[in-house]
Amino acid sequence: MKRTLSILLLLVFCFAFCSCSAKPRILLTGLSESGGLISVGGPEMDLQYDFREIGNKNRTHDITIDGKIYTGKYVNTCVSPFYKCDADVYEYRDEEGSSIRFWINNASDEPVLYTIGYPEDLSLLQDREPKSFDECYQLALDELGKRLNAEEYVLRLPADDEMPLNDERRRGVYEFIFVKMIGSAETNAIVAITVIEHFGIFNFSAKEAPSIDCSKDHSKVTEAMNDPNTQTLLNEKIEALYSECDPDKLSWTVINQTIVKLRSGKEGVQYDILVSSGNHESYISLLMLV
Numbered sequence: 001m002k003r004t005l006s007i008l009l010l011l012v013f014c015f016a017f018c019s020c021s022a023k024p025r026i027l028l029t030g031l032s033e034s035g036g037l038i039s040v041g042g043p044e045m046d047l048q049y050d051f052r053e054i055g056n057k058n059r060t061h062d063i064t065i066d067g068k069i070y071t072g073k074y075v076n077t078c079v080s081p082f083y084k085c086d087a088d089v090y091e092y093r094d095e096e097g098s099s100i101r102f103w104i105n106n107a108s109d110e111p112v113l114y115t116i117g118y119p120e121d122l123s124l125l126q127d128r129e130p131k132s133f134d135e136c137y138q139l140a141l142d143e144l145g146k147r148l149n150a151e152e153y154v155l156r157l158p159a160d161d162e163m164p165l166n167d168e169r170r171r172g173v174y175e176f177i178f179v180k181m182i183g184s185a186e187t188n189a190i191v192a193i194t195v196i197e198h199f200g201i202f203n204f205s206a207k208e209a210p211s212i213d214c215s216k217d218h219s220k221v222t223e224a225m226n227d228p229n230t231q232t233l234l235n236e237k238i239e240a241l242y243s244e245c246d247p248d249k250l251s252w253t254v255i256n257q258t259i260v261k262l263r264s265g266k267e268g269v270q271y272d273i274l275v276s277s278g279n280h281e282s283y284i285s286l287l288m289l290v
Helices: 002-021 119-125 133-147 209-213 219-226 228-241
Strands: 025-032 050-052 060-065 068-079 087-093 099-105 111-117 153-155 173-182 185-196 200-205 250-261 267-277 280-289
Touching (some): 025 228, 060 087, 060 099, 060 111, 068 099, 133 200, 209 250, 219 267, 228 250, 228 267, 228 280
Antiparallel strands (some): 050 068, 068 087, 111 200, 173 185, 267 280
């Protein structure tokens, strides 16, 4: 009996040790490669969306926008690569040609995306009194607060080489991007809200937000992101992908990194990377699973 118990304890210890000591995996999820320098045939994991017709094709669903209820007819279902982000797509149309296409998340039964369409490219709205940039920004903040916990999101400011938020060249159309943060780390829970000065909210998109909202403890993935060994793992992966290149001329820079949670429930960090080799440059996306 004691011998059996000892063996069981040893197995439990070995399993726990192996689980704790397992290294994160690095997978290629996307590439923009024209020079034929990558030594694999393509991405090792597919993070694309798939649209299918699932269930009752005649079903309907309501959405409330600016206090008004619209009933949409089922179009198809978006099958997402991210955790609990599958959503049914519906469309509302009226006799005048106006339309609203919206997504209802299957796990929460809440809207995660809507786009308002009008005939003749919004020409019917030009007689309305235009809103100022500050008023448009406040509308976006209000909409964010109605749909999600706005305190968890920060406004992503344009990069130096991008158009300013209030640039007149936008012709009264402003897109505000809010990113959910975990500590100092960005996630792929990105909310895009488009506001038109002659109209108001035109588009709302938060289709990945449910995946991050489903978990409160992201310590494992944030620890891996900040681990010095991660740089070594990324370097090894890039050198393997670009094994045909001169290693002395190979360099890379992380352009963006975000915490993600996959359909399986596994968390990781998605890296968008610029790789340079001599006069050749390419962009790749790598996913570190922890």
